[in-house]
Amino acid sequence: MRGCLESRELVIDVPGRSGGAALTLAVAPGQVWGVLGPNGAGKTTLLHTLAGLRAPRSGEIRLDGRSLTAWRRRDVARRLGLVFQENHDGFPATVRETALIGRHPWLSPWQMEGGEDLRLAEAALARLGVGHLADRLVGTLSGGERQRVAIATVLAQAPGVWLADEPTNHLDLRHQTAVMALLAEQARAGSAVMMCLHDLNLAARWCDHLLLLYPDGEACWGPRDAMLVPAALERLYGQRLATAWVEGAPVFVPAG
Numbered sequence: 318m319r320g321c322l323e324s325r326e327l328v329i330d331v332p333g334r335s336g337g338a339a340l341t342l343a344v345a346p347g348q349v350w351g352v353l354g355p356n357g358a359g360k361t362t363l364l365h366t367l368a369g370l371r372a373p374r375s376g377e378i379r380l381d382g383r384s385l386t387a388w389r390r391r392d393v394a395r396r397l398g399l400v401f402q403e404n405h406d407g408f409p410a411t412v413r414e415t416a417l418i419g420r421h422p423w424l425s426p427w428q429m430e431g432g433e434d435l436r437l438a439e440a441a442l443a444r445l446g447v448g449h450l451a452d453r454l455v456g457t458l459s460g461g462e463r464q465r466v467a468i469a470t471v472l473a474q475a476p477g478v479w480l481a482d483e484p485t486n487h488l489d490l491r492h493q494t495a496v497m498a499l500l501a502e503q504a505r506a507g508s509a510v511m512m513c514l515h516d517l518n519l520a521a522r523w524c525d526h527l528l529l530l531y532p533d534g535e536a537c538w539g540p541r542d543a544m545l546v547p548a549a550l551e552r553l554y555g556q557r558l559a560t561a562w563v564e565g566a567p568v569f570v571p572a573g
């Protein structure tokens with residue numbers, strides 16, 4: 318499914334911060350954007366603003382060529398999926414029931430999920446390697462299993478735009494790689510993908526565009542190689558870095 322998300326002169330509303338960069342950028346079909354920045358820089362605020370969950374201070378967001386506020390909420394949910402940083406399970410649902418929530422934007426009010434919805438939800442769980450947990454209550458899962466169910470739920474939703482807040486949260490190395498490969502695969506199929514990451518090396522390997530959010534609200538963005546400048550990254554995190562090259566890609570590690 319193709320999707321495109323644009324921001325025009327967008328200033329996010331970070332509590333206690335005056336000003337902030339005006340973001341004008343487009344996450345085009347096929348692109349994978351990484352959002353980097355230290356704790357509190359506003360990465361989650363940005364993703365939630367782009368998803369329409371909180372109002373910007375100023376500026377506009379356009380989803381598939383139309384103002385986000387002009388779409389009905391259901392139509393937004395058919396086009397845009399959000400992987401939250403943490404999952405809070407208010408109800409005792411099974412893994413299968415949780416993945417089926419991804420199909421709800423595609424049902425009419427009061428319509429029950431059908432066989433095709435069930436097939437898509439179970440295929441998504443299998444893709445994330447959690448199909449065998451379908452009958453378990455989500456509250457009994459490990460952190461990494463729960464995270465993979467959350468990603469499977471968005472996969473079942475089949476959005477053209479993916480917003481993922483630290484999608485590799487709680488995941489071991491193999492599953493981090495599998496999830497990044499899945500997001501890249503979604504982009505290759507025409508989706509627009511944007512994710513917050515704390516791991517510079519995952520960003521360097523898997524993202525083609527980067528947005529650097531500084532704690533004072535400043536920002537810069539562009540193609541990955543133009544953004545992966547050690548001095549800029551050191552200023553971003555307030556941390557000296559050493560750079561090595563492994564299999565043709567830069568690897569950043571904290572120095573001294």
Ligand SMILES: Nc1ncnc2c1ncn2[C@@H]1O[C@H](COP(=O)(O)OP(=O)(O)OP(=O)(O)O)[C@@H](O)[C@H]1O
Binds near residue numbers: 332354355358
């Ligand atoms: N509801 C709120 N009330 C007060 N302050 C808030 C609220 N939501 C966010 N903030 C503040 O806004 C700033 C940006 O938060 P945000 O969660 O977007 O940062 P982040 O870059 O995602 O951080 P992290 O890397 O720690 O996840 C933080 O200083 C946070 O404390």
